[in-house]
Amino acid sequence: MQISNIRLNMFSPAALRGLALCCMWSYLAGTSIARERNPLDADWKFRLSEKPDLLETGSDASNWQTVQLPHDWSIELPTDPKAFSAGGGGFFPTGIGWYRREFIAPEDWRDQRVGVEFDGVYENADVWINDVLLGKHPYGYTPFQYDLTPHLNFGEKNTLAVRVDNSEQPNSRWYSGSGIYRHVWLNVTEPVHIDDRKISIKTERASDKEALLAIEATVLNDTSEKKSIELVVEILDPGDHVVASATIHISVEPHNHSALVQNLAISQPHLWSLDSPKLYSARFRIVSGDRQIDALEIPFGIRTIEVSASQGFLLNGKPVLLCGANVHHDNGPLGAAAFDRAETRKVEILKAAGFNAVRTSHNPPSKAYLAACDRLGLLVVDEAFDGWAAKKNPNDYGTVFHDWWQRDLTAMIQRDRNHPSVVMWSIGNEVYERGKPEGLAIAKAMTKQIKELDSSRPITAGINGLGESGDWSQLDPLFDTLDVAGVNYELHRHEEDHRRSPSRVIMSAESYPQNAFACWNAAAKSSYVIGDFVWSGFDYLGESGIGRVFASDEEVLPHWEGSHFPWHGANCGEIDITGWRKPLSHYRNIVWDSGEKxxxxxxxxxxxxxxxxxxxxxxxxxxxSxxxxxxxxxxxxxxxxxxxxxxxxxxxxxxxxxxxxxxxxxxxxxxxxxxxxxxxxxxxxxxxxxxxxxxxxTAGKPTGIRLLPDRRTISADGQDLCFVAAEVIDDEGRLCPQSCALVEYQIGGNGSLAAIGSGDLSTLQTYSANPRSVFLGRAMVVIRSTEEQGPILLEASSPGLKSAKVELRSSNQ
Incomplete structure (x- = not known):
């Protein structure tokens, strides 16, 4: 099998390595390239522009900035008290950004289907290919894709252009970031192929002896002829051994599709759990004659979920109390940029802190985040929206809710339903329509749609009260539409709720950090209370000033009143934005008996x-200290x-x-x-x-710096990260929390500085500032790999302190 040189010009070296593996697998399967999934993250051209017209799609981009995805332009800019995003958006500038990417479409793609897939763009993304407008996607948190095939110039250069409009502010109650902040993919398939959005792998029942899987798949026929094919479904266990299979004969009409359901039994399955998150794979192959024309693998886990007032939350038939955290999507110093390693690290830190569950407040997370929860064993309440039609901000999702909620909810469910970590769907948070007929109608419509797409998980929402004049019981009709009543800051009502509605399952969807014991006590004593999700697990950008502590001579203001500038973030997390656990995190771990004593x-x-x-x-x-x-x-x-x-x-x-x-x-x-x-x-x-x-x-006088990398070797793929803690220490190696030293960092070799941050959410220093001050003696340096193997050298220095050096390595191994 040969790959044309023209194709090689399109991708980065890391992408080519992945493409080569894909081609090799297809060759061994006895076919030409059946399906390609090519990362399109490298070498985009970018510029900030207020131009509303389309001239940018075809203009000269040679002098534009070259950026690597994932990219968040807001985090690169200094905060501004006059920023239109205001305190909710962390006082970060937003605006309109243009992205351009050129690629060659090789001749052997002419008879294929070629599509572009965006994991997430914030927000209002207009996409063009070769000056042809493909469409607009308003919501910043759901994936979307377009068919490029009819508009490609095969054997020639093609230009993909994206206009991202985050100028209409405020549109979020937290820091959203701006730009193409998640991955982009170029997908190539045969005209007859599997629709990867419509694969469902559901555990019907499971025990240590046997599991029964219900598998749904859809085959598309984008040709003008009827096609008779075989769909081969194979289940691979965690050791990559085929443990079940089926071959289904299918006829698909021209320009149509065929859906199928297949049950497969697995003997002595490895059940996915918090302590043993074993993953299986479902391999789908389309065979036509002696040719394999498509192949796709989907990871999944075998596990069961049940909720009831009498038994609580059951995972594989065993009760689990949910010790949960609400977590926004940002990655602290990196902004909204959803690097796979940063997403994985967040999950690692949450697990180490004793959390066993997370609520994705208040939007669908990245694919990488859910994949990490699958691998590491963290339960997820997957949330679709913050608000519904009634707007919380002048330019938020409420402006497009009625036109888009069904498409966005479908996109989330179809993307995430095969993740074993996802154990609940959440349809909203503190929606303004609660207690009103229109809110009840929306909730019923959403739950109906979810059940049609995935009936295997309970549905919840985060609901708060109706104010001083509202009777809490007026929310009963809304709670009755949900499988789990998620209550925000109202868990103290659980006993009266249980008397009024004995079958209701309740969880604290949000709670104050200082209520850790009260929430645990309620869950420990009452089977119908299944757990607590604290607000919040991590400090986060935006919602500036929430969680502030004021001196005695200061006026105590809630974060929604006045301006809390220079605060640009929320101080309510039990873990700060660099990943350092605050004392309250350790207290919660002790209360929930999660390891620490x-x-x-x-x-x-x-x-x-x-x-x-x-x-x-x-x-x-x-x-x-x-x-x-x-x-x-x-x-x-x-x-x-x-x-x-x-x-x-x-x-x-x-x-x-x-x-x-x-x-x-x-x-x-x-x-x-x-x-x-x-x-x-x-x-x-x-x-x-x-x-x-x-x-x-007691620490002595600060005399030096210590560098502590989280890993010594990272991947030479241009995407991997190393998080290096920088600490100011005394002669005995003790941390000096009194230090606010200004530290400068030099990097050499095959790495770059992606961000530098600290736990100080009131600093005016940007996350690209170098030098940067430590806070409580600490800072965090984030190093990004290049696509070349070799050493990475980091040095930290500050006047009056002994400098520190650390050597890392990037590798393809």
Whole structure:
């Protein structure tokens, strides 16, 4: 088999390696190239422009910026108090952006079907091929695709142009990002092919002995002749062994399609679970005569889901309490750019923090995010929309809701229904139509459509109250349309709800961080309460100022009042935007008994010897440190969280006190300690014996920098990332949280600096600023690989500190 040189000019080296593997697999299967899925992320031309006309599609782009997808132009720009996105959008500039990409369509594509697929563009994407407008896609979070075939110049250059209009502001209550922030693909198939959007692999029943799968597929015939073909379906186990198969004979009329349903039984299946997320694959092949003309593999998991008021949430027949986090789609310093590694890292951090579930507030996530949840074992409540027709912002999704919700909901369900991690669909969040007839009609229409596309998962929504004048029971008709009543900040009503509606299944779809114990207690005591999703798992960009703590002489303002500039993000997360877990994250882990038993933190002293004034969603500014210069002899508050019944606190080996930390004490104790330098130690005690210790030692003067990469080797594909923690330390290697040093980073070799960030959400420094200040002694440097193998060298330096170096490597292995 030969690949024309003309085709080789189209892709990056990394894409060519993937294409070669695809071709080899097809060759071994006894056919020419049956299906190509080519990444189209490299070397786009980009410019910001306010021009509303179409001149950009054919204009000279030689002087435009060259960018690599995923790309978010807003995160590259400085925040501005006058930005139209306002505090909800983090004060980041938006605007209109143009993208251009040229490629060669080889002659052997002439008889194929060629399409372009966008995983996500924010927002209002107009797409052209060779100056022909293909269509407009308003919603920024759902995938969409177009057929390029009729408009291609085969054997010649073709130009793909995309206009992204994020200028109509405000249109979001959080940071959306701007641009082609997810992957783009160029797909090539035979005219007779499998419709990958209409594949469904559903577990009808499963046990340790046997599972029954219901498989649905659709074959398209884009020719003018009737086609008789064979569809071969094979199920591969986690070790890539074929464990079940079927061959179906199909006749497809010209320019038509044929849908089929096939049941397959699997003996002794590996059930997908939180602790053992085993994945199978379904391989579909179309055979015509002695030719294989299409092939496609879909990963999936075998598992069952049940919910009931009497038994709660059951995964494979076993009860699971959902310890969940609400997580927005941004990747902190990277903005909205959905790098696969960044998405995977988010899931890794959530799992390490003890979360077993996530709600994708308030939009469909990226494919890479769900794939990571599948691989690592994290349950997902997949949410379609924030609001419905009634707008929360002047230019939000409500402007197109009635015209687009059915298409966008279908796109989400069809894309995500084969992910075993997805255990619930959510149709909305705090919608303004709740309690109104039009809201009930919308909810019924949405649930009906979802059940037609996927009947295997429960449906929920995040619903809050009707205000001071509204009776909570007026929401009963809306809750009755849902399988799970998701309540936002209203879990305290669960007992009265249960008395009124005994069969109702309830979960806390959103809760305040400080209510971790109360929500766990409700779920632990009541089978009909299946879990809690805290607002929020991570700090995030936008919704500026939520979770702020105010000094005693400041006016406490909710984040929706006034301007909180220079704050550009939300401080309500239990994990900051660099991935560092705050003390409250450890407390939640202890409350939910997810692994940790003992943790300690010290509340930062408030100015003027007064108490802090926390706003809603706020956590007191506590950090795990006993380094508080300037506070000698002053009283500090030490919090100790423990699953042991008793804790003791020592300062320089002197016992400060002993307190209970049992269930009645909500697993926490508080001590007042006069600060002096030295060692602070918390001890967990059970049955009179010391079971565990945690200690802090006062750090000395900052003298150096330490670099801690999350991985030493990354892929040389132009997409992989390495997250390097930069810490200011003393001579003994202790973190110096008092440091706000300005650190400069130099990179050499086969990598580039993708972003630099810290947990400070009120800084005016951009995420591309270099040098950049550390916050609480820490920063995060994100390195992006190139498409060349070899070493990557990172050096960090700051006046008065010993510099640090680290060597990484990019590889194709």
């Amino acid at each position: 003992l943790y300690m933190a010290v509340v930062a002293p408030a100015p003027n010897k007064q108490d802090w004034q926390p706003s809603a969603w706020a956590q007191l500014p506590a950090i795990p 006993w380094t508080w210069p300037g506070n000698e002899g002053k009283e500090l508050t030490v919090e100790v969280y423990s699953r042991y019944p008793i804790v003791r606190l020592y300062l320089n080996e002197k016992l400060i006190g002993e307190k209970p930390t049992s269930l009645e004490n909500e697993f926490r104790a508080e001590f007042k300690v006069l600060y002096e330098q030295g060692t602070l130690k918390a001890v967990g005690v059970s049955n009179g014996s010391v079971k565990e210790e945690m200690l802090f030692t």
